[in-house]
Amino acid sequence: MADHYETLGVSRDASAEDIKKAYRKLARQLHPDVNPSPEAAETFKNVTHAYDVLSDAQQRAEYDAGGRNPFGGAGGFGGFGDIFDTFFGGGGGGRGPRSRQERGEDALLRIEVDLVDVMFGTTKQVEVDTAVLCETCEGSCCQPGTSPVTCDICHGTGQVQRTVRSLLGNVVTASPCGSCRGYGTIIPNPCVTCQGQGRVRARRTVSVDIPSGVDTGLRLQMPGSGEVGQGGGPSGDLYLEIKVRHDDVFSRNGDDVLCTLEVSMADAILGTTSTIKALDGDVDLEIRPGVQSGDVLVIKSRGITGLRSTTRGDLRVGVQVVTPQKLDHKERDLIRSFAERRREPNPKLAHFQQGLFAKLRDRFVS
Known part of the structure; x- marks a missing residue:
């Protein structure tokens, strides 16, 4: 890679102002808006990169030092310096450039x-x-047909070294290169997409x-x-x-599917057969005579297939006997006659229940 000072046409001891003037002069000649030739565009990129490095005091110092410590090449010190290099990672034993490829986030x-x-x-x-x-x-991060170029600050190592003199010797520290951000290479033609x-x-x-x-x-x-x-x-x-999602008819308890079936008082007394629409198709359900509210009818293996299993839960149908609220005179007379014939005892206290749904829940999960 060409020397940055030669690219700008200035001496190595040029001032910051001299570097800026030289860049402006070349930019007026090579800018794509002025000179559309491919050669001028390539030269303009090199000129811009050289100016970016030399206009920054820290990068210029690193460039002048060749990306190495100024006291002895790549950190080859004797005495106490070697001891510090061993423990603090100085000298030529750096970690090397980091990869541009990183694992994506979850x-x-x-x-x-x-x-x-x-x-x-x-x-x-x-x-x-x-x-x-x-x-x-x-x-690749590069425009098709191009590739990354070696960083001229760290010379591809991804790190720059600095040496501090102390009473115990020279201590070398390494830090990521500021020019290439530790990659060791620079992409002069990044992908536009x-x-x-x-x-x-x-x-x-x-x-x-x-x-x-x-x-x-x-x-x-x-x-x-x-x-x-x-x-x-x-x-x-x-x-x-x-x-x-919530289902208006069915719910679940583990792998069992739960639902409630409303049964008329007559069907509860006499018994009947009903076809209900389950999640996986129709199910014929036999309701025995004398079924009570809160009874649970179980249809085996019509529930949910277990996670990491081939066994299905059950379909549990809770019965709710519906008492008619509106009766005509004839219906009332029939019910009254039925009650007199049965001679049922008066209502009496029984074990406290938290309502029908609590009773159903207790039986569902039993």
Whole structure:
């Protein structure tokens, strides 16, 4: 790479003002608005880079020192200096440049599913807004046909060393290069699509397998489906937080499905057969004569398939006997005649119950 002083046409002891004047003079000759030739554009980039380095006092000092300590090359000191180098990472044993590729961040998406989806599991197509790999540069961060160049401050090491003299010898410290930010290379022609990031934001569709038995609050992990990393680095993970929508008829207790069936007083007395529409299809239900409010009818293996299991829960149907509220004279006479024939005892106290629904709940979970 050409010497920055030669590129600007100034001496090594030129003042900051002389460097600025030289840059302005060359910029008026080489700027693309004035000189559209490809050669002038390339030279203008080199001139601009040289000015960026030499106009900054710290970067100029590092450039003049060649990215090394000024007391002996790459830190080859004797005596106490070698001891400090060993413990503090000085000399030629630095960590080297850091990679432009970084792992992407994890992403969290909340999705809603119906109770019927939970019964057997399902597949859903969901839209995710994340960072994806830049198709123009394919993660290289450079314009197609170009590549990064070695940093002329740190000479590709990603670090610059400074030496401090002390009574115990020379202590060498290393810090990330300010010119290349520790990468060891500079991208003179960054990709215009991703602005040199190697990734862009986009909306994409992801196919998600929802297993059976999931419940609200459960998180599913999809490795490698999150944000693409800086510089085209590996993707993070995508986490899906499940919310099961409320159903007006059915609820759940573990893997059991719960519902309530309203039965007329006549059907409760005489018994009947009813067909109910369950989540997974019709179910024929036999109601025995004399069924009581709060009784629970259990249909085996018509509930939810368990998470990471092939066993299904039960469908539990709670009975609620409905007492008619409006009767005509004939109906009242029939009921009165029935009561007189039965000669039932007067109402009496029994064990306290927290209402019908508490009774149903206790039987559901028993």
